Amino acid sequence: MVTETDLSLGNGRTLHFYDTGGDDRLAVFWHHGTPNIGAPPAPLFDAADRLGIRWVSYDRPGYGGSTPAPGRDIASAAGYVATVADALGIDRFAVMGHSGGGPHALACGALLPDRVLAVVAGAGMAPYDGEGLDWFAGMIPSGVASLRAAAAGREAKERFETSGVEYDPEFTPADLAALNGEWSWFGSVVGPATQGGPGGLIDDDLAYVSPWGLDPAQVTAPVLLLHGGRDGIAPLSHGEWLSRRCPAAELRCYPDDGHISVLRHAGAALEWLRRHVD
Numbered sequence: 001m002v003t004e005t006d007l008s009l010g011n012g013r014t015l016h017f018y019d020t021g022g023d024d025r026l027a028v029f030w031h032h033g034t035p036n037i038g039a040p041p042a043p044l045f046d047a048a049d050r051l052g053i054r055w056v057s058y059d060r061p062g063y064g065g066s067t068p069a070p071g072r073d074i075a076s077a078a079g080y081v082a083t084v085a086d087a088l089g090i091d092r093f094a095v096m097g098h099s100g101g102g103p104h105a106l107a108c109g110a111l112l113p114d115r116v117l118a119v120v121a122g123a124g125m126a127p128y129d130g131e132g133l134d135w136f137a138g139m140i141p142s143g144v145a146s147l148r149a150a151a152a153g154r155e156a157k158e159r160f161e162t163s164g165v166e167y168d169p170e171f172t173p174a175d176l177a178a179l180n181g182e183w184s185w186f187g188s189v190v191g192p193a194t195q196g197g198p199g200g201l202i203d204d205d206l207a208y209v210s211p212w213g214l215d216p217a218q219v220t221a222p223v224l225l226l227h228g229g230r231d232g233i234a235p236l237s238h239g240e241w242l243s244r245r246c247p248a249a250e251l252r253c254y255p256d257d258g259h260i261s262v263l264r265h266a267g268a269a270l271e272w273l274r275r276h277v278d
Contacts, residue, residue, distance in 0.1 A: 001020065001021070002018050002019070002020050002039065002040065002055075003018070003019050003020075003021065004016065004017070004018055004065075005017055005018075005019070006065060007083065007084065007087055009067070009083070012067070013061075013067040013069070014065065014066060014067045015058055015059070015061070015066050015067075015080060015083065015084065016038070016058060016059045016064050016065030016066045017038070017056065017057065017058035017059075017084045018038060018039055018040055018055070018056065018057045018058065019054070019055070019056050019088065020040060020045070020048075020054055020055040020056075021054060022052075022054040023089075024052075025052045025053055025054035026051075026052060026053050026054065026093070026094060026117075026274065026277060027053075027054045027056050027085070027088075027090045027093040027094070028048075028053050028054065028055060028056070028093065028094045028095065028096055028270075028273065029056050029057060029081050029084075029085075029093055029094070029095045029096070029105075029108065030055055030056070030057035030096055030097070030101070031057070031077065031095065031096065031097030031098075031100075031101030031102070031104040031105045031108075032057065032059075032060065032063075032097075032098070032100070032101050032189065033097075033098050033099030033100045033101050034099065034100035034200075034201055034204040034205065035063070035190060035193040035194050035198075035200055035201040035204070036063070036186070036189040036190055036193050037059050037063050037064035037189050037192050037193045038057040038058045038059040038060065038063065038064065038066075038189075039057065039188070039189050040055035040056070040057045041055070041098075041185065041266070042185050042188075043182045043183055043185050043263070043266075044266055044267065044270065047266075047267040047270050047271075048270065051270055051271065051274045052274070053270060053273075053274070056084060056085070056088065056090070056093070058080060058081075058084055060072075060077075060080075060104070060200060060203075060204070061076075061080075061200070061203065062199045062200030062202075062203045062204075063193050063200035064192060064193065068199055068200070068203065069203070070154075070203060071203075071206075072203055072207060073207050073210060073211065073212060073213045074103045074104060074106075074107050074207050074208075074212040074213060074214065075107050075110075075111060075212060075213025075214050076107075076213070077104035077105075077107045077108055078107050078108045078110075078111035078112050078214075081093075081095070081108050081112065082112060082115070085115070091115065092114075092115050092116075092117055093115060093116065093117065094116065094117045094118045094119070094120070094273050094277055095108045095109060095116055095118075095119050095120070096119075096120040096121075096122075096269070096270075096273070097120070097121050097122070097124060098121075098122045098123055098124070098263065098266075099122070099123050099124065099233065099234060099259065100124070100125070100204055100208065101121075101124070102121035102122060102123065102124015102125065102234075103121075103124055103125055103127075103208065103212065105119050105120070105121050105124075106119060106121055106124070106214070106216050106219055106223070106242070106246075107212065107213070107214050109218075109219035109220075109221050109223065110214040110215065110216065110218035110219045111214055111218070113218075113219075113220055113221070116221050117221060117276070117277040118221050118222045118223070118224070118273050118276045118277050119219060119221055119222070119223045119224070120223075120224045120226070120266075120269045120270075120272070120273055121223065121224070121225050121226070121242070122225075122226035122227070122262055122263060122266065122269070123226065123227060123228065123231055123233070123234050123239075123259050123260075123262050123263075124225070124234055124238065124239070124242070125208055125234045125238050126216075126237075126238040126239075126241040126242050126245075127211075127212050127216070128151070128208060128209045128210070129211065130241050130245075132241070133237065133238070133241045134237070135238075136148075137235060137237060138232060138235030138236070138237060139232060139233070139234075139235055140168070140169065140170045140232040140233060141168075142166075142167045142168045142169065142170070143169075143232070143233055145160070145165070146160065146167060146205060147205055147208065147209055149161075149205075150202075150205035150206050150208070150209045151209040154202070154206060157202050157205060157206060158202060161198040161201065161202055162198075169233060169259070170232055171258060171259070171260060172228075172230045172257075172258035172259075172261065174228075174230070174256060174257055174258055174260075174261035175258040175259060175260040175261050177261065178260045178261040178263065178264060179260055183260055183263055186260070215245075216242055216245045216246050217245050217246065217247060219246050219247070219248070219249075220247060220248060221248065222248050222250075222276045223242075223246045223248055223249040223250070224249075224250050224252065224269055224272050224273070225239045225242055225243055225246075225249055225250065225251045225252065226239075226252050226254070226262050226265055226266070226269055227239030227240075227251065227252070227253050227254070227262060228253075228254050228255075228256075228257030228258045228259060228261060228262040229253055229254060229255035229256065229257065230255070230256065230257060230258045231257070231258050231259045231262065232258070232259070233259040234259065236253060239251055239253070240253075252265065252269075
């Protein structure tokens with residue numbers, strides 16, 4: 001069972017978080033993608049039960065029940081996670097993110113080194129200013145247009161999102177099969193994320209193309225990176241760059257997978273995580 005709670009951050013701000021419970025379990029903070037709300041990944045609940053994992057997650061500001069925080073950066077995730085963990089009495093934990101959640105999971109590993117036991121990041125992006133990385137290479141045209149608008153600043157990004165432009169993720173056949181199967185769950189987290197408008201998405205995209213507020217090289221905990229070779233939303237080159245930058249990273253590349261279908265290997269990633277914290 002998932003419980004949902006509104007946590008006051010002061011100054012009228014609220015952070016909405018989720019918890020599957022179990023004080024005797026390993027807490028794993030789930031970091032959602034863009035645009036999603038933060039509900040934990042139901043397709044992984046069976047694997048989590050088998051492995052003794054407790055899911056905790058939250059709506060990033062501007063999504064779902066969390067108050068917007070314009071100008072938030074990737075590093076801000078560490079503060080939100082620490083606040084939720086403190087409220088729940090959780091000292092140490094692991095983190096896992098998919099897509100836009102990948103950088104936010106890495107932020108926790110970098111900035112909460114005494115609390116984060118291990119990091120899993122699937123189909124995530126590398127820093128926009130990553131040295132030696134051609135950030136847009138291999139990215140689908142819709143992604144390039146959306147993120148170049150963000151790079152031009154908030155006003156340009158807001159104009160872009162209200163222009164009526166249609167985003168085409170160009171999902172691979174494997175992605176579509178996943179979305180029509182076990183990972184149809186995404187339908188339950190994407191719709192609610194955009195009901196209140198594009199504010200959360202805009203803040204996310206601005207954060208991706210701005211300084212993160214951390215260096216992935218700061219992450220000393222074990223890191224597992226999952227990436228599909230056919231991912232055009234966050235190209236494989238991003239995962240390869242991160243694997244070279246993070247001192248304790250392992251990259252698992254799946255040549256035939258795309259942005260969503262790489263999650264077919266998320267259960268195995270949870271097994272990796274469990275081994276690395278025991």
